Amino acid sequence: MKFKKNKLIVSIIVVLIILMFIIVNYANENYKEEQRVHIAGITDSIQRRVSSIFLEINNFPHDAGNDILFLKNSRYLQELINTQDKEDYKNKLEQYFLKFLKSNKVYLQLRYIDENGHEIIKIKFNGSEYKIFSESYLQNKKDKYYFKNTMKLGDEEIYISTLDLNKENGILEKKEWDNSQVYIPTIRYSTPLFDDKGKPKGILISNIDADYFLEDIRRAQKNDEKMFLLDNQGYYIAHPNRSKEFSFIFDGEHAFFKDYPEVNEKILTNFKEKKVETDNNIFTFRFIYPTFGSFELYEGSKKILGDNPGDKYYWILVSVSEKIKIENTVKGLKTKNNNLVLFSGIMIGILFILILLLAYKNGIE
Numbered sequence: 001m002k003f004k005k006n007k008l009i010v011s012i013i014v015v016l017i018i019l020m021f022i023i024v025n026y027a028n029e030n031y032k033e034e035q036r037v038h039i040a041g042i043t044d045s046i047q048r049r050v051s052s053i054f055l056e057i058n059n060f061p062h063d064a065g066n067d068i069l070f071l072k073n074s075r076y077l078q079e080l081i082n083t084q085d086k087e088d089y090k091n092k093l094e095q096y097f098l099k100f101l102k103s104n105k106v107y108l109q110l111r112y113i114d115e116n117g118h119e120i121i122k123i124k125f126n127g128s129e130y131k132i133f134s135e136s137y138l139q140n141k142k143d144k145y146y147f148k149n150t151m152k153l154g155d156e157e158i159y160i161s162t163l164d165l166n167k168e169n170g171i172l173e174k175k176e177w178d179n180s181q182v183y184i185p186t187i188r189y190s191t192p193l194f195d196d197k198g199k200p201k202g203i204l205i206s207n208i209d210a211d212y213f214l215e216d217i218r219r220a221q222k223n224d225e226k227m228f229l230l231d232n233q234g235y236y237i238a239h240p241n242r243s244k245e246f247s248f249i250f251d252g253e254h255a256f257f258k259d260y261p262e263v264n265e266k267i268l269t270n271f272k273e274k275k276v277e278t279d280n281n282i283f284t285f286r287f288i289y290p291t292f293g294s295f296e297l298y299e300g301s302k303k304i305l306g307d308n309p310g311d312k313y314y315w316i317l318v319s320v321s322e323k324i325k326i327e328n329t330v331k332g333l334k335t336k337n338n339n340l341v342l343f344s345g346i347m348i349g350i351l352f353i354l355i356l357l358l359a360y361k362n363g364i365e
Contacts, residue, residue, distance in 0.1 A: 050319045053220060053227070054286040057213050057317065061290045064208060065158050068189045071100065072204050077112065080120075081193055081201040090121065094132050097123045101130060106212040108166065108186060112193075114202040115151075117142025127175045139169075150190040150203040160291050161188040162313070163210055163237055165246055172249075177211070182242055185210035187290070214238040217317070230256050230316040234268060237315060260320065268316065284319040 071077065076093040080086055097110045101123060109124040119138035124131050141147045150159040166173045166184040174181045190205035217238040220227040229238035234256045235248045244254035257265050262278045267285065276283040291313050 049220065049225075050227070050284050050286055050317060053216055054288065054317050056216060057229075057315075058288055060213055061160065064187075064189050064206070065160075067104070068158060068191050068204060068206055069156065071097075071110070071206075072191050072193065077193070077204065080112070082195050094121055094123060097121065098130055098132065101125050106208055108184065108207040108209050110207075111205050112202065113141055113147060113205065115200050116140075116202075117144075117147055120202070146188055146190055146205065147203060150192055150205070151200065153192045155192065155194050155198075157191065159188075159190045161190075163187045163231070163290070163315070165249055166207060183246070185214055185237070185246065210237075218242070224322055226320045228256065228318050228320070230318060232268060232314050232316070234265065234316075256318070280323055282321040282323060284321070286317040288315040288317060289313070290315065 074093075074096060076089055076096050080089040080093055083089060093112070101107050101110060105125065107125065109122065111119055111123075112121040114120050117140045119133075119141060122133040122138055124133070146159065146161050153159060163185060164187075166186040173184050175184050186207050187210050188205055188207050190203050192203050193201040195201050214229065214237065217227050217229050218240050221240050226240070227238075228236055231237055231248070233248065235246070235252075236244045236254055236256065237246065239245050239254075247254035257263065260281065260283075262280065263276060263283055267276060267283075274285055276285070
């Protein structure tokens with residue numbers, strides 16, 4: 001009968017519609033879950049990359065502080081500042097410092113400066129060779145900020161300078177880097193020296209080539225993510241384009257907030273903030289304090305001081321991820337979901353036709 005046949009067709013359609021609804025609902029829920037997991041995976045990957053570089057940079061001040069304290073207590077330096085017969089120990093100390101530099105290529109130079117500001121020993125690595133400076137090339141540094149600040153410290157205390165560009169005789173120094181000449185970013189670690197009677201005998205100071213860790217940040221760039229190191233004013237210390245670095249020394253034109261005006265400058269002092277999301281980007285932050293350390297707990301040093309002690313001297317490691325590129329990867333999941341629904345619809349349509357043909361073939365009325 002026609003009524004029975006129509007009823008059968010309607011029943012089949014209802015069942016197939018319910019099945020299609022279940023498939024579409026499952027596909028959408030599956031897509032939302034995959035999208036959530038995918039974005040969480042991307043975010044987690046960014047966090048891990050930032051944390052990995054953060055830990056490497058954050059450990060650096062501790063390691064450099066250990067080195068300067070180790071050198072301070074070396075036998076030849078202690079004998080030099082406690083004896084009248086200085087020439088013999090001076091030569092031995094020069095060779096000792098030279099050996100140290102050769103085994104630690106992160107260091108640009110080591111100097112012993114006496115209590116009057118005179119350089120007594122100066123050994124420098126220019127990237128290809130080591131040079132022990134003769135007396136005629138040594139200078140007086142009594143007016144330099146790092147000498148004055150270090151001489152104010154007590155025994156076992158460390159002074160850490162700001163991260164800037166290295167100068168030689170007042171002129172910004174350059175080095176060979178990837179077949180080009182670039183300025184040398186440097187940070188100085190120094191500690192005061194005292195003889196056995198507690199009398200000040202000058203300072204020991206090391207200059208470190210900051211490219212040792214800045215290059216890790218420059219090379220950390222990915223297609224959907226950029227990474228920078230900023231000073232506490234928002235100027236670039238590390239940038240994939242080196243011409244934008246240390247702009248505060250030159251024209252002040254290149255700064256993070258000029259390139260990303262959508263981020264409020266208050267982020268510089270919001271130390272609890274780790275992520276900021278805008279319409280276009282996701283910003284991930286980590287604050288690094290070069291003058292903070294655990295020397296008192298682990299190494300016996302009383303404290304570490306910088307140009308601006310406390311929270312006034314810090315760096316900011318920031319990752320910038322473009323939302324559009326993250327969304328493009330999510331679009332692939334959406335396409336996959338749509339294809340699943342389309343395929344299911346086609347299969348259900350084919351199934352409906354086959355059932356009807358089978359029904360008619362068996363003479364169901």
